[in-house]
Amino acid sequence: MIIKKPTINTKNKSIRLESEISLEKDKENLRLYFEYPNVNIKQIIPTMDSFLVSLLLVAMKLGEDIKLDGNISPKLSYNLNTYQQYFKNFLNELKIINILPMGYEIKKPHPTKGSMCSFSGGVDSFYSFFSHLPKNQKNLFYQIRYIYFIRGFDIGNNNKSSFDICKNSYNKFAKNYDVKFIEAKTNFREVFENILSWEILHASVLAGSALNLNLTKSFIIPSSHKFDYSKSIWGSQQVTDFLLSTEYKEIIHHGADKSRADKINFISSYPETYNNLRVCWEKINGLNNCCECEKCLRTMSILKMINKLKHYKTFKNYSIEAIFKKLKTLHSSSGKAKNPYENVDLMIKEYYTKDINDFKNNRNKYN
């Protein structure tokens, strides 16, 4: 794989970094871009690091060394060896490859205090957001200053209306906390997702896209799973995300000490989540959750158990019986889970209160 030096284009107040990628396989030439509609040119550091990080796992899957038409961060280059070893250990289909830059270069770190948090409006995003407000995070250097919402991830580039609804709402939400909203867009999924699953790729593309921004030193990736779950393979991990850091950008994996239930409990004390919580990736429809898929139902069951579901405008306020019934139907038809209430049981273990005991009894009706 050859990664050409990215070009910078400014069009309609949007800055696009685009690179030509040549694959040895099929002798194909592809184009990958990252676009930033609401930043100025001074807030961009065009780097090869960004494209390298985003494409590393793809090159490993193809078994192709990466040749770069420019310099890369020495720290990143060193840490990507460990990154490769980790993913190779889990996924036999990947090969350890050589990374061949023209040379090494340390870009200037940005002096601004504060952090930027990736934000998609889900439980993990809100948890990391609130955790970095000044009242919860006393260290000035890590208090939240920006949220970062990227298009072309869960909301596809062909669904502008949903993206715009979420964008407007998250922008307003962030403003109330004096936090700025940063938007990005990429065509990565359209070009490379057929090579390796998005479940594996997403974190490296997210981190890669953020490396071009010269706004804060640190970039927070909200954890998807608690430490215990990290044994299964998933693109974003406590043990690997930080390896995508450079001298000028620290990549932080935040929140892996908490279960999803813990996070839901925490964020539900902030009423601003009532109109904004969006967990569904199955059927994207603005801020609305489908209330039928496993992720929606799992989230709803926990909100119901802590008596908060009634406040959420982005979910239907089903009874706990209805939620459990739907979960059971879903699991028995998918045949995936041995215990259809696995996640709910976890919640019960953690919050063993009288209310939850009642819910547990209700659940037994459907066993």
Ligand SMILES: [Zn+2]
């Ligand atoms: Zn859903």
